[in-house]
Structure formats: structure tokens, C-alpha cells
Amino acid sequence: MDEKTLCITLGDPCGLGPELVVRYFADPREGKYLLIGPVAALERELERAGSPSFFTKINDPDELDGLPGGVYIFEPPELSRLGFPAGCQTVEGGLAAGVSLEKAVELLRNGTVHGLTTCPLNKAMLQQAGFEFPGHTEFLAERLGVGREGVCMHLCGENEDGSNALRVSLVTTHPPLSEVPRLVTRERIRHCLNLTADFLKRLGKSGTIGVCGLNPHAGESGRIGHEDQDTVEPAVVEARRAGIDCEGPIPADTLFHFAAAGRHHAVLAMYHDQGLAPLKLLHFGKAVNVTLGLPYPRTSPDHGTGYDLCGTGTACVHSFAKAVELARKMMA
Structure with a gap:
């Protein structure tokens, strides 16, 4: 049986998501991962950190079948020509978050990926981009057929x-x-x-x-x-x-x-x-958000986009790391 794949959406690429992903994967990680979001946002953070690339770009998630463990990225075509300036609240950032989530849901449903960790998004920008949901929890509950009362x-x-x-x-x-x-x-x-x-x-x-x-x-x-x-x-x-x-x-x-x-x-x-x-108060930056009741594991860090922290090097990667680890544990 092919190794189970954890999907990670970059969330709002103008926020901390790309930085957290780059910092987390700076050390080799066991397992198979599919990132969804704009490649340019990750390349921006790699350059800022002076780190080598750790991912392989694929043009179609169906390519994952049979590939070995590692980190792969799929960029939805509608995001390829947009700009995502770090630390800025933009509708494009909300669009990227929503489009990436839609693709993740599709891949969960068809069995290409088996769990999901989501980087933070901006709820207001998500809605301005045309996705009428209060946040990740409600978005995933409806798109995965559970309904908001099911989670x-x-x-x-x-x-x-x-x-x-x-x-x-x-x-x-x-x-x-x-x-x-x-x-x-x-x-x-x-x-x-x-x-x-x-x-x-x-x-x-x-x-x-x-x-x-x-x-x-x-x-x-x-x-x-x-x-x-x-x-x-x-x-x-x-x-x-x-x-x-x-x-x-x-x-x-x-x-x-x-x-x-x-x-x-x-x-x-x-x-x-x-x-x-x-x-x-007790666990800020160290907790993990889990959506109970979904047919697939879903986790996220416990904080928001953190625009003010982008590029400062002061953001804590702990919550994101724990979210990934918990998702993989729930997938096992």
C-alpha cells in the first residue's frame, strides 16, 4: 500500500504560513507531504532564510501515486500569476487560501491525501474573495458533507x-x-x-x-x-x-x-x-486546533496570519510543528 500523504495548505501566503513551512522542513522529516499554494511564497521565504529548496513541484496531484516519501507542492493554476506580498492583508491572499482549501477537499475526497494541516488564513479576506465562511472549521464541515452542526x-x-x-x-x-x-x-x-x-x-x-x-x-x-x-x-x-x-x-x-x-x-x-x-493564557503559540467530526484528520496551529511578524524571525513554529505531528498520528 502506498504511504499515506498529509496535505498542508499554505493558508494566506501573505501571512506566516510559508515561513512556518520553510522553517519546519529545514530539518529532514519522515513521511509524505503535499503542499498546496503558490510556489513563489515558499521561494520568497527560502531566499529570506538562505535555505535550500526541500520540495518537488508537481503539475498534477495524481502524480503522487507511486512517488516515494518526501515533500511535494502543487500550485493551483489560478494562483500562478498573482502577487502575495509578505505581511500585507490582501484579497489575493484570501483567494489563495480558499482555492487551496477547495483543492485539498477534492484530494481528501478522492483518496489522494489522507489528512490535512492548514496554515492560518484571514477570515475577512477569505470572504472578500468570495468564500462565504467564517473560517476553516465551517468551510471544511460544509465542503466535506458533514455540515456545521456535525463538527x-x-x-x-x-x-x-x-x-x-x-x-x-x-x-x-x-x-x-x-x-x-x-x-x-x-x-x-x-x-x-x-x-x-x-x-x-x-x-x-x-x-x-x-x-x-x-x-x-x-x-x-x-x-x-x-x-x-x-x-x-x-x-x-x-x-x-x-x-x-x-x-x-x-x-x-x-x-x-x-x-x-x-x-x-x-x-x-x-x-x-x-x-x-x-x-x-496558558498555551499561547503551543496549542493545536483540531476539527472533531470530520471524516479525515484536520489540524492547524492555534494562531492567526501574524502579518506583523512576517520577516522578523520571531514567529514560533512550535504550534505548527505540533499540528503536523498530531495530524500524522491521527492518520496512522
């Missing part, structure tokens, strides 16, 4: 000493805060708990999933909103009856303290900033 955004933290780190799943991803209460349903909570529990098993982890309350103090028995009593608590009870080790709703300001101390092996947060603010 769950999850971030894995890491501590350098190997001690317990936060792992956070989100019931909602990128809606306006005013829409969150409507989107937090029993069905959605149970689905995210199922996906999170399954993912912990794949990592070889076991333990309780702590579930955040939606309201301050988890609603104080209905005195501060009714959602925690009427929606979150019943969903947790139903999940426990189905065999999932979870507890809640727990006030978020308390739950994250105990989760960081190791009492909970993962946290289910109700909305984006509730979950990711504490995670990034």
Missing part, C-alpha cells in the same frame, strides 16, 4: 514538562455573542461531548470532561438565566447515562482552575472566548 472545534494545549494541559472543545465557534444562547442546545452539547470523548480515547487519555455553564455562576439555579438549568444540565445528565464521563454545568471561572490542575481531562465551553481565553 466540533477543539484545541489541545501542551506543557513543556509533560504535565497536564488544557484541552478545550467548543459548543459554538464563530457566531456573534448575541446568537450563542440560541445555538446552545441539548443536542449540540451531547454531540460535542461524544466527539470529545472519542478524541480523548484516540489520544489514549481518560478522565472527566468538565462542562461550562453558559451564564455567570452557571445560572445560580435560574436566578441568572435559565439556559443552564433547562439545557446544559439535562444534556450532561443524558450524556452520563450514555456512558460519557462528564460533569456540569460548572461556572467557567472555577472549572478552568481545576482543569488546569488536572481534575478534568477536557473542558466543553459554550462559546469561543469562554474556552479559548484561558487556554491561550
Whole structure:
């Protein structure tokens, strides 16, 4: 059987993606990889770093069949004549990210590649380029036929000493805060708990999933909103009856303290900033974003395009490296 291939999209080539890829592959890596994006962006970073080329250009991803392990790049034809200035927010950068993602989805579907790591994109530029999605998670969920309600955004933290780190799943991803209460349903909570529990098993982890309350103090028995009593608590009870080790709703300001101390092996947060603010406080630049519920492994670094860091040599490659490593582990 041919070696499994990990696809890596360069994201917005005006951002940090090309630099991260160049720095990561400066050391020889085992495995087979297909990069998708503009070759010129990688060549720009190779020249800046004074590094030799590490990839082989292919004109058709079908050429991958039978090729040995190594790093290959496919440049979608519509990107070949565009410019991608480093550190600049451009619609062309959004177009490159969207076109590269579309190609990656096609290759996942036809079995040419077997997993995906995505470099950061600019959501506003993606949308201005004609791709009406809030971000990678929603884009991939719809294009891969799962639907936005079928997936769950999850971030894995890491501590350098190997001690317990936060792992956070989100019931909602990128809606306006005013829409969150409507989107937090029993069905959605149970689905995210199922996906999170399954993912912990794949990592070889076991333990309780702590579930955040939606309201301050988890609603104080209905005195501060009714959602925690009427929606979150019943969903947790139903999940426990189905065999999932979870507890809640727990006030978020308390739950994250105990989760960081190791009492909970993962946290289910109700909305984006509730979950990711504490995670990034502890693990900024070292966490990995995983889309749970897709038919293929998908990971990404936990940060954005970082236009202001382009060319400074100060960007950290750690999160990208961990995203690649996790994707390959999930492909095995």
C-alpha cells in the first residue's frame, strides 16, 4: 500500500504560513507531504532564510501515486500569476487560501491525501474573495458533507514538562455573542461531548470532561438565566447515562482552575472566548486546533496570519510543528 500523504495548505501566503513551512522542513522529516499554494511564497521565504529548496513541484496531484516519501507542492493554476506580498492583508491572499482549501477537499475526497494541516488564513479576506465562511472549521464541515452542526472545534494545549494541559472543545465557534444562547442546545452539547470523548480515547487519555455553564455562576439555579438549568444540565445528565464521563454545568471561572490542575481531562465551553481565553493564557503559540467530526484528520496551529511578524524571525513554529505531528498520528 502506498504511504499515506498529509496535505498542508499554505493558508494566506501573505501571512506566516510559508515561513512556518520553510522553517519546519529545514530539518529532514519522515513521511509524505503535499503542499498546496503558490510556489513563489515558499521561494520568497527560502531566499529570506538562505535555505535550500526541500520540495518537488508537481503539475498534477495524481502524480503522487507511486512517488516515494518526501515533500511535494502543487500550485493551483489560478494562483500562478498573482502577487502575495509578505505581511500585507490582501484579497489575493484570501483567494489563495480558499482555492487551496477547495483543492485539498477534492484530494481528501478522492483518496489522494489522507489528512490535512492548514496554515492560518484571514477570515475577512477569505470572504472578500468570495468564500462565504467564517473560517476553516465551517468551510471544511460544509465542503466535506458533514455540515456545521456535525463538527466540533477543539484545541489541545501542551506543557513543556509533560504535565497536564488544557484541552478545550467548543459548543459554538464563530457566531456573534448575541446568537450563542440560541445555538446552545441539548443536542449540540451531547454531540460535542461524544466527539470529545472519542478524541480523548484516540489520544489514549481518560478522565472527566468538565462542562461550562453558559451564564455567570452557571445560572445560580435560574436566578441568572435559565439556559443552564433547562439545557446544559439535562444534556450532561443524558450524556452520563450514555456512558460519557462528564460533569456540569460548572461556572467557567472555577472549572478552568481545576482543569488546569488536572481534575478534568477536557473542558466543553459554550462559546469561543469562554474556552479559548484561558487556554491561550496558558498555551499561547503551543496549542493545536483540531476539527472533531470530520471524516479525515484536520489540524492547524492555534494562531492567526501574524502579518506583523512576517520577516522578523520571531514567529514560533512550535504550534505548527505540533499540528503536523498530531495530524500524522491521527492518520496512522
